[in-house]
Amino acid sequence: MKTAIHLWPLTLLFLLSLSVSAQVFPEVENKKDIKYSPYPEQNFPNQVFFGDTHVHTSYSTDAGMFGNTLGPDAAYRFAKGETVTSSNGVKTRLARPLDFIVVADHSENLGLAPMIEESNPDLLKSEWGKNVHDLVKAGKMGEAYALWGSGISQKVDPLAEMTVLKESMWQRITQFAEEHNQPGSFTAFIGFEWTSSPDGNNLHRNVIFRDGKQKADMIIPISGYDSEDPEVLWQWMKDYENKTSGKLLAIPHNGNLSNGLMFDEVTLTDKKPLDADYATRRMKWEPIYEVTQMKGDGEAHPMLSPKDEFADFETWDKGSFGSAKEPEMIPREYAREALKRGLLYNTTLGVNPFKFGLIGSTDTHTSLATTTEDNYFGKATPGEPTANPNRFNEKITGYLPDPKGRDYSILHYKTSASGLAAVWARENTREAIWDAMARKETYATTGTRLRVRVFAGFNFSADDLSRSDFANYCYENGVPMGGDLTKAAGDAPTFLVRALRDPDGANLDRIQMVKGWVDAQGETQERIYDIALSDGRQVNADGRATEPVGNTVDIENATFDNSIGEPFLQAFWQDPEFDESQHAFYYVRVIEIPTPRWTTIDAKIFGVDRPEGVPESIQERAYTSPIWYTPGE
Incomplete structure (x- = not known):
């Protein structure tokens, strides 16, 4: 009787679950037609x-x-x-x-040094190869390198055959x-x-x-x-x-x-x-x-x-x-x-x-x-x-x-x-x-791992920066770094830029737009715009900021802190001087706050004097591939 008392509630719950399942979760005949996940068809670089x-x-x-x-x-x-x-x-x-x-x-002469180290038998079949090998083994590395260097300078391959x-x-x-x-x-x-x-x-x-x-x-x-x-x-x-x-x-x-x-x-x-x-x-x-x-x-x-x-x-x-x-x-x-x-x-x-x-x-x-x-x-x-x-x-x-x-x-x-x-x-x-390299969707950094995205088009707005589908929308309605703008119709191009600091690195000072163009006289011109600044600084009417971000570097201890700058900056920017008849390019430069240069760090670690002629601090940066505008296309 005790066993039956426990089984009946379980059986009843099972039957009820089948009933509820049949009513609330009807069987779908063509499950393959369901489109729920947004990712199977997504193919843009992410x-x-x-x-x-x-x-x-x-x-x-x-x-x-x-x-x-x-x-x-x-x-x-x-x-x-x-x-x-x-x-x-x-x-x-x-x-x-x-x-x-x-x-x-x-x-x-790819692999010459390892060949010498291992006394490669094929290398030793060459008179030149044996000479340079014997010099190295005798501790005359400088003479061996000079012998190789003479062939390089004369463009004569000593191992051509x-x-x-x-x-x-x-x-x-x-x-x-x-x-x-x-x-x-x-x-x-x-x-x-x-x-x-x-x-x-x-x-x-x-x-x-x-x-x-x-x-x-x-x-x-x-x-x-x-x-x-x-x-x-x-x-x-x-x-x-x-x-x-x-x-x-x-x-x-x-x-x-x-x-x-x-x-x-x-x-x-x-x-x-x-x-x-x-x-x-x-x-x-x-x-x-x-x-x-x-x-x-x-x-x-x-x-x-x-x-x-x-x-x-x-x-x-x-x-x-x-x-x-x-x-x-x-x-x-x-x-x-x-x-x-x-x-x-x-x-x-x-x-x-x-x-x-x-x-x-x-x-x-x-x-x-x-x-x-x-x-x-x-x-x-x-x-x-x-x-x-x-x-x-x-x-x-x-x-x-x-x-x-x-x-x-x-x-x-x-x-x-x-x-x-x-x-x-x-x-x-x-x-x-x-x-991605072939299509130029790349950017350079001076060593840190800043994350930078740039898109350009003719219909972006500042509100697009906050879109939850930011990348998907931008690829569908514009071009990324390395891309081409192919029409203007009188509208100035618009840009959306996001920059995120290296998780292990320094905060950001600013985002800049670098523009180059050919003017009406056929001369090349350039201009830099500060389009996002940290610490509440303001951009002047000429598109530039005069106030520097500051510097927290402690030179003697070779340290810095992130009490200035911002971990994330973004910007919507439209070219205020756009001329649809002029060839132009635009690329983004992102600059970090100052951090200790390696020579300053060495001075601290090894107790040596810092060399003259180099700054104690450095502002690491990123340069994106340009986006080009060509008139009439």
Whole structure:
């Protein structure tokens, strides 16, 4: 009886539940037709991924022969968040893992240092290879590097006939990438650096594969021995794509060290004026530009932008790797000026050769993609953290004598803990991130992980900033960074901008809109607007704010606090001086509050004097890819 008493209520509840279910929740015959979740059909980029497209390991001769003992495996493990011991024996780890990196080792005698270390039998079959091997093993590293450097300067490959060495080293590189690539969580791109240096001037490009090992192994990377002309590189890239059905893009960097060649008015070899065919090919193969890295910032120059108080930032303008700089070279070296000149070309050629998006990366030669001021492991192994004077005083440029006897040397304390590539994509895969780079939906940071979104259109309003479906609406009604505005009909373009600080970093000072255009007289112009400010500061009638954000940096203790600035800023902005007949571009610059520079942090940690000639604090920043307006389209 006791058992029956307990079973009856359960049975009754079961029968009642069936009855209620049948009445309240009727069976739907075509469940596949139900549309409840909004996400299955959503395909716009909804994540920002941070990475480094410019990492050198011991497989780069100018890294491995200077003491870097860490190969690609260590570089990938570090980027993934593992603790790694540097070549100088100091442990380091990132605050947060990166989402992707490109091991872009120099293709010129790729893997020479590891080959020497392992006494590679194929290397020893070469008389030159045995000589350089024996010098290193005898402790004469400087002589060995000088021997290699003489071949580089004369453009004579000492291992030109050793195809087996080139293939084996390249296939090691691609294997490392394949082993570390984890679609959905970490992207290990295959890549290399083509190191064009005519007369010591920097025309380097990093070549990035969308593909995996199977296709990448079908070629051997082009090198500076083969040619120093970017047009030859582009043809090589085209040949690769024709051969493999794969995809490549190249990223130029360090125009500030090109002595006027990066954005020149004529072709490199033939010295012909740029034409439509050149412009079309350049933008197909080089859709983005590395605007900031350790060897200086390349966004703007105070000589070119005298009304921009933020233009003189980590400026390197003394010379290239071969000679000092002439003032007339500077206009052909900086991104903002090139973007302006690109508009002019568009008016005459119908094509813009300098219509590039922006990214940052490191150019580290330590294998360690360290980009924050408190974790900076230097340009190369001699500059890794230490109280040794080399940390500040290692010479980066100025080794070769200037023809006019000028001193154009730049020392290591002038390097910057920079930068990062930020990419808006749908997923963390080679394909999705590469495609975002190709369409220029990217932005550069000087090392911090600011989140920045920009959209432009002709019908946005300030109310759209508060939409719950902000991104979806903006993609449907406008274009993102890297995009084109194709109609005006008398309306001035409207912009929606959001910026969120790095969770581990500093508050934001301001958001700025940088505009460049071609005026009615056919001259290029630029103007900067402060469109969002922290701390209740006001924008004046001229679109600028005169009151600085302040500075909380404690120099002696190398600390700061976030008692000023804002963690989040956003803005609706409409161009007040828009002329629908004028070619224009717009990009956003987001600036943080001041924080201690790495040299200030070093002074505190190692008890050394701060070097003269560098500021104690730094205002990190982000630069977005432009949005272009073309009249009549």
